[in-house]
Amino acid sequence: MKLDSAVTNSRPPQYRGTKLSTSHLSLFYGPCQALRDITLDIPERAITAIIGPSGCGKSSFLRIFNRMNDLIPGARVEGSVELDGIDIYHRSIDVVELRKRVGMVFQKPNPFPMSVFENVAFGPRRHGRVSRGELEDIVERSLREAALWEEVKDKLDQSAFDLSGGQQQRLCIARVLAVEPEVILMDEPCSALDPVATLKIEDLMRRLAEQYTIIIVTHNMQQAARASDVSAFLLMQGDICGVLVEHGPTSELFTSPKDKRTEDYITGRFG
Amino acid sequence: MRERSASIATAPDARTKGLQRRWRVNERVIEGGIFLASLLAIVVLLGIVAVLLRQGLPIFSHTPPWEFLFGTQWYPVSEPPTFGTTTFFVATIWVTVVATVIAVPIGVACAAYLAEVAPSSVRESVKPVIELLAGIPSVVIGFIGLLLLSPLVQSMFNLNTGLSGLAAGIMLSLMSLPIIVSVSEDALRAIPDEFRQAAYALGATKWEVVRHVSIPAALSGISAAIMLGVGRAIGETMTVLMIAGGALAVPVSPTQPMMPMTAAIASGIGNAVRGGLQYQALFAIGLMLFLMTLAVNLIADRVLERQKRRFVR
Numbered sequence: 001m002k003l004d005s006a007v008t009n010s011r012p013p014q015y016r017g018t019k020l021s022t023s024h025l026s027l028f029y030g031p032c033q034a035l036r037d038i039t040l041d042i043p044e045r046a047i048t049a050i051i052g053p054s055g056c057g058k059s060s061f062l063r064i065f066n067r068m069n070d071l072i073p074g075a076r077v078e079g080s081v082e083l084d085g086i087d088i089y090h091r092s093i094d095v096v097e098l099r100k101r102v103g104m105v106f107q108k109p110n111p112f113p114m115s116v117f118e119n120v121a122f123g124p125r126r127h128g129r130v131s132r133g134e135l136e137d138i139v140e141r142s143l144r145e146a147a148l149w150e151e152v153k154d155k156l157d158q159s160a161f162d163l164s165g166g167q168q169q170r171l172c173i174a175r176v177l178a179v180e181p182e183v184i185l186m187d188e189p190c191s192a193l194d195p196v197a198t199l200k201i202e203d204l205m206r207r208l209a210e211q212y213t214i215i216i217v218t219h220n221m222q223q224a225a226r227a228s229d230v231s232a233f234l235l236m237q238g239d240i241c242g243v244l245v246e247h248g249p250t251s252e253l254f255t256s257p258k259d260k261r262t263e264d265y266i267t268g269r270f271g
Numbered sequence: 272m273r274e275r276s277a278s279i280a281t282a283p284d285a286r287t288k289g290l291q292r293r294w295r296v297n298e299r300v301i302e303g304g305i306f307l308a309s310l311l312a313i314v315v316l317l318g319i320v321a322v323l324l325r326q327g328l329p330i331f332s333h334t335p336p337w338e339f340l341f342g343t344q345w346y347p348v349s350e351p352p353t354f355g356t357t358t359f360f361v362a363t364i365w366v367t368v369v370a371t372v373i374a375v376p377i378g379v380a381c382a383a384y385l386a387e388v389a390p391s392s393v394r395e396s397v398k399p400v401i402e403l404l405a406g407i408p409s410v411v412i413g414f415i416g417l418l419l420l421s422p423l424v425q426s427m428f429n430l431n432t433g434l435s436g437l438a439a440g441i442m443l444s445l446m447s448l449p450i451i452v453s454v455s456e457d458a459l460r461a462i463p464d465e466f467r468q469a470a471y472a473l474g475a476t477k478w479e480v481v482r483h484v485s486i487p488a489a490l491s492g493i494s495a496a497i498m499l500g501v502g503r504a505i506g507e508t509m510t511v512l513m514i515a516g517g518a519l520a521v522p523v524s525p526t527q528p529m530m531p532m533t534a535a536i537a538s539g540i541g542n543a544v545r546g547g548l549q550y551q552a553l554f555a556i557g558l559m560l561f562l563m564t565l566a567v568n569l570i571a572d573r574v575l576e577r578q579k580r581r582f583v584r
Contacts, residue, residue, distance in 0.1 A: 066472060096474045104472035110465040113488045123473040126483070172469070179473055 019044035019183060019213040020065055025079035027060055027242065029072065034060045035242035037079070040232055047205060047214045049228035049250065051221065053265070056234045057242030058217040059107075062185050065215065066102040067095050083183070100127060103176035107188040109168035111160035111175070116152050119160050119171055123179035138178050146174035147204050166197025170204065177208075184208065186216040190223065202227045221266055225254050233262045323561060327554035330354065339555065343521050347539065347549035354552040356559070358521045362436060362529035363563075366511055369440025369525050370447060370504040375497055377444075378451030379486070382493075385452070386459035387481045398456065405449035413513030416442040421514055428526050434516035436525040442510050447500030454499060458492020459485055491575045498571035502564050508533040532556050 020042040027035035034057045042048050042065075050058045060069065067088065069075040080087050088098055100123075111119050120139040124130050130138070139156070143149040148170040152163065160171055169189055176184055186205070190198040205214055205227055218224050224231055231254070232247035246259045257263040331339065334354045342355020381401070385394045420441060421433030428437070462485050470484045486493065516528020517538065530538075536553050543550040 068468070068472060071468070071471060096476055099472055099474040106465065106469065106472075108465065110463075110469045112466055112469065112484060122470070122475075122483070126473070126475050126479050175469075175473065 017044050018042065020081070020083055020215075022064065022081045023079055025064065025077070025081060027057070027064065027069065028074075028076045028078075030074040033240060033242070035064070036240055038242065038244045040244060040247055042213065042215060043230055044213050045209060045211065046229040047209045047216060047227055049224035049231045050215065050217045050234060051219075051224050051231055051265075052234035053236070054219070055241065056236045058234055059187050061234065061242065062104075062187055062215060062217050065183065065185055066099050066104050068104065070095060100179050101181055102183040102185060103179055103181035104185040105169070105172050105176060105187065105189045108192050109165055109172055111163075111168050111171050114160065115157050116160050116163070116171060117156040120174050120178045122175060127179065139174075142174040142178040143171075145177050145208070146170045147200065147207075148174055164197070166193050166200060169193060169197070169201060173201075173204065173208075181212065183213045183215070186214065188217050188219060191219060198223070221254075221268075225250060233259075233265065235261060235265070320561070323554055323558040327551060327556075327558040330548065330551035330555045333548055334552070339552070340559075345519055345535075347543070347552065352548055354548070354555075356532070356535075356552075356556055358519055359530055359532040359535045359556060360559070361521050362515065363505060363531040363533070363560075365436040365522055365525045365529060366440045366443060366515060366531050367501060367504045369437055370443035371497070371501055373441060373444035374447045374451055374500055374504075378448050378496070378500065379455055379493060381448075381452045382455035382459055382496075383481050383486065386456045387485055388477070398453070401449050401452050403449075404445065405453075407446075409446065409507060409509040410513075412442050412446055413510045416510065416514040424526070430526055432516060432528060434514050434528050436515055436522055436527065436529045436531075439511045439515035439529075439531070440504075440525060442514060443504045443507055446507060446510065447503045450503060451496045451500040454496035455489070455493045458489040458496065461492065462488045494574050495571055498567055502567055505564055505567070506533060506560065508537050512537050532560050536560075 018041045021040065023039050025035060025038045026033060038061065050061060052058050063069045064077065064081055065083075065088075069077070077089055081089055083098070083102065087093070112122060114122070117139055120142050121135050124135060124138050140149060140153075143152060148167060151167060152171075155162065160168060163171060169192075173184075173189075190201050193201065202223065205216070208214060209229070216224075216228065228250045230248065231250045233245045233253065235243055235245045237243050246253060246257060246262045248258075253262065254266055257266065334342070339354055339356060340360070341357055342353060343357045344353040344355045345358060346353045385398060389397070416438055417434075421435075421438045423433065424430065424435060424438045424441075425433030466484050466488055467480050470480045475483070511531045512534040515531055515534060517530045517534060518528035519530060520527075522529040536556055539549065539553050543553055
């Protein structure tokens with residue numbers, strides 16, 4: 001379980017290709033522009049960290065990839081976003097199918113008001129008829145993958161709210177894994193957790209990155225440096241939010257940033 | 272009071288620093304008023320129970336409880352009089368069941384639409400209109416039932432008269448609908464949005480979110496709404512008096528004319544001699560009604576409590 005930071009930091013971005021890419025992406029909430037002309041490739045089976053100060057549009061950017069912004073009245077997207085080369089904002093795209101492939105973990109652990117078992121079974125139950133036996137297998141596999149099984153195997157029928165915050169967040173991750181996504185979006189998944197729980201989640205992310213493409217929004221520079229393979233730095237410029245300043249392998253971005261603003265931010269001069 | 276403040280003022284530091292205790296009259300008066308108000312509610316409730324017991328229980332020395340509850344003959348002025356209330360009890364059950372079966376699905380669906388689907392402009396204009404429905408006097412509802420609904424029921428089911436438990440139940444459902452919609456909608460809107468977001472992010476459709484997340488999470492509030500609606504249907508008097516038909520036979524189908532318990536009390540009390548046997552019997556029916564609504568409330572409480580224990584954060 002111990003995270004060896006020396007190993008993970010030196011690990012090269014051994015990705016095989018591009019999973020997601022945006023091209024000249026802009027996002028508007030009514031008259032306000034939240035993202036401005038972002039062109040970025042997200043590598044497959046790696047962890048991409050999106051960093052930047054509060055209100056710069058990190059979360060909005062993350063929600064582009066599973067179209068959660070659709071739920072906000074007046075949100076409008078320009079440019080293109082591709083998942084495996086397919087434009088996910090095309091008219092013919094089924095959002096429900098997209099969200100099965102692109103799962104999401106939220107900032108605050110938000111398990112459903114149901115038992116632990118039912119939380120994990122929620123997705124599989126919605127996406128087709130599954131027998132009780134299959135469901136039990138899926139739940140166990142997902143909980144094991146989320147490193148939670150040993151802690152909850154005796155309380156599957158208890159309310160998810162009986163778990164600790166860190167366990168709840170791993171339950172939320174298990175709930176996403178049960179749908180068998182390809183991409184997992186994480187919106188500051190550790191900001192409500194203590195350092196021990198945070199380390200557990202980061203450790204979990206590292207293992208999940210061998211199979212899944214992970215994008216994480218984080219406020220925590222150390223977390224981005226520790227856990228991610230690639231980083232992208234968003235910033236607001238004047239009154240325009242969501243400008244992509246710089247992106248690249250995390251080791252390079254944190255040791256030799258090309259842009260002065262990136263350097264200022266990661267060394268803590270603002271933000 | 273003066274003595275008290277004087278004794279406090281003897282503490283030198285408190286006075287010089289403006290910290291001496293003040294006797295806030297307003298606070299005391301308000302506190303006392305609120306306490307009296309809550310006491311009054313309890314006193315009134317106990318008083319009602321006492322009156323019902325005192326006036327109603329003596330009937331059981333004439334008619335044993337068993338006969339009173341399960342007898343079907345209600346002849347209060349025959350010689351000897353018989354007081355069997357099964358007829359009224361069954362009529363109340365029929366009318367309440369019809370009202371509930373109609374009002375609950377429509378009410379919950381309407382609440383779900385308003386809370387989960389409708390744009391806020393629609394919600395803000397529709398909800399007050401629905402709540403206005405609750406303000407229509409029951410006599411007016413009775414008139415409408417008499418004039419419009421009972422002929423319809425008569426022709427639809429080929430009956431001798433449209434005045435029936437069915438017609439009364441339908442009108443009662445209209446009266447409990449606003450309560451069910453309003454309370455359920457509040458319950459649904461109180462569900463944190465993060466549950467919905469999580470479900471959408473897992474690829475749930477709108478219907479699945481409503482059906483499998485919002486409604487289960489709001490179930491305690493929705494069941495409270497249903498109980499309130501049922502309570503209204505059980506206790507409603509004027510509408511059933513006007514359109515249930517008032518027949519004194521045990522109804523075997525809701526399409527028959529019938530006399531629910533409330534209607535029996537309302538129509539009988541005018542002719543009953545004060546303190547007489549019929550008077551006592553009517554109070555005993557009142558006692559039954561009270562116990563029924565009490566049971567509904569207790570069940571609702573139990574359901575809510577269990578729900579809360581399972582789901583509370």
